[in-house]
């Protein structure tokens with residue numbers, strides 16, 4: 122059967138999802154008038170087959186994820202969704218039934234969030250399918266919650282539970298994983314569901330605007346994203362690892378294989394919200410979250426920064442005291458090795474104190490400097506991946522001498 126043309130696709134599958142500003146998807150562009158006294162909040166995120174989802178994931182789930190990761194950014198900014206634009210780059214082998222299911226899922230996800238389709242583009246890709254969504258939201262003027270606005274002494278809080286999706290991804294990759302056998306079938310299914318269907322915490326948006334000082338959503342793993350948030354404020358943080366909210370399923374998995382804690386804390390795909398609030402506002406924030414049906418857990422405190430190293434926003438202090446470094450540890454960055462970087466990160470003392478190199482390694486690989494005394498870890502900014510140098514030297518005591 123011949124595949125529909127782009128115009129046929131639009132009329133059959135996309136126009137039914139269009140909101141008022143989308144003009145039935147029959148014009149060159151959409152048009153919006155933001156509510157008086159409101160700012161527009163704009164965000165865009167793409168998901169790619171084989172990178173962010175599996176090509177054989179259910180098409181409706183893929184749609185839910187593509188929109189959900191964008192709604193999560195709006196939620197973290199305290200914004201309420203207005204609508205979204207969709208760029209669909211379909212791999213050569215797409216078929217209409219896939220697209221029909223995709224649009225069913227997209228329609229459900231959009232309706233749940235009151236976030237209609239406003240427009241988009243459909244093209245053929247020579248590589249894997251890519252779904253790019255640009256989401257628009259609104260906040261009362263001047264109230265968008267910023268990533269970098271935390272202050273020393275603020276409490277750090279996180280919604281929901283961390284690590285479920287990362288373990289769900291592991292199960293999706295290897296359903297017969299031995300640690301999975303410690304979990305009942307419904308618990309395993311719940312983990313995979315967290316991976317497939319991120320739940321943007323939109324219900325938290327008003328509480329964040331009212332009571333939080335800073336926020337971001339956790340898409341790349343709590344460890345890495347906390348480091349990003351602290352870097353944005355040029356501050357550090359002290360996190361009590363034992364307070365990080367873990368579901369029963371994640372606890373059971375970690376009990377079976379302790380190394381899975383690293384996966385849970387650094388794996389990503391959580392789409393929870395990490396926020397910082399004045400301690401005096403924490404009770405009101407938590408009550409508002411509870412009224413919105415969301416758990417919010419205190420996990421630590423914002424502190425003065427460690428040795429400033431980011432070259433992303435140079436300051437006089439940085440220029441005077443520290444070498445430049447790249448902005449984040451992310452999926453594009455290559456490992457940095459060698460004793461020089463080890464010296465600068467003071468990893469030696471950290472490793473000597475922590476004892477569990479394997480556990481700490483994940484924090485440091487994600488660009489976080491941690492000190493630990495028992496169950497507490499002090500987390501600040503650091504040079505990513507220097508842990509590999511420690512490993513190569515193979516001896517924490519020896520490493521300490523180069524601090």
Ligand SMILES: Nc1ncnc2c1ncn2[C@@H]1O[C@H](COP(=O)(O)OP(=O)(O)OP(=O)(O)O)[C@@H](O)[C@H]1O
Nearest residue numbers: 163164165166167190191194337338339340341349
């Ligand atoms: N190619 C790009 N062009 C312009 N701005 C970009 C580009 N890539 C990222 N940014 C901007 O950089 C900032 C940080 O982006 P980042 O991707 O870390 O945020 P995010 O969308 O919350 O994360 P994630 O992609 O993990 O969900 C955002 O303001 C984003 O708009």
Ligand SMILES: Cc1ncc(C[n+]2csc(CCOP(=O)(O)O)c2C)c(N)n1
Nearest residue numbers: 166171172173174175340341388389390
């Ligand atoms: C098939 C598959 N393999 C791996 C992952 C894990 N993953 C890939 S990108 C990303 C963070 C956000 O990405 P970005 O920063 O590019 O927006 C995460 C957690 C996944 N979701 N699916």
Ligand SMILES: [Mg+2]
Nearest residue numbers: 194337338340
């Ligand atoms: Mg984000």
